[in-house]
Amino acid sequence: MSTVYVLEPPTKGKVVLNTTYGPIDIELWPKEAPKAVRNFVQLCLEGYYDNTIFHRVIKSFLAQGGDPTGTGTGGESIYGGVFPDEFHSRLRFKHRGLVACAGAGTPNSNASQFFMTLDRCDFLDKKHTIFGKVTGDSIYNLITLGEVETGKDDRPVDPPPKILSVE
Secondary structure, eight states: OOSOOOOSOOOOOEEEEEETTEEEEEEEOTTTSHHHHHHHHHHHHTTTTTTEEOOEEETTTEEEEOOTTSSSSOOOOTTSSOBOOOOOTTOOOOSTTEEEEOOSSSTTOBOSOEEEESSOOGGGTTTSOEEEEEOTTHHHHHHHHTTOOBOGGGOBOSSOOEEEEEO
16 A cells, blocks of 8 residues: 555645646645745736746756846735745645745745756755646646756756746
């Protein structure tokens, strides 16, 4: 008998990031992270992420985007400032493809930036708000994106992976 059980809650709602590496389907958990999901969906609807780059890619760890300046230091939430972390006991960084808020390095500093995990990252538990997961075959597009060549400060070399549009 398997000792692995699915502890993640059922998802509700979906966003598709159309990237230069193909579509990435993200299913959302609004019940467990309502502020993070509302912020992400509203920014998607406003076209905030259109034509933005993934400014940080670390092989076997994460791909980070959501900064309209492309520097890794910008971005705003729909709340007019940062919003607090939302941790849920059933959500852990146990596998690749999880989508979480990328804060400014301090607790409760979430804005528009997010990251997608490329592997298990237990050390991030209770440090970042997980609000969704990459699903279906689009996980292969994320894995391919995660293999891009990077330079200084884990920045992808030209051309960086890009979010073309969001559905």
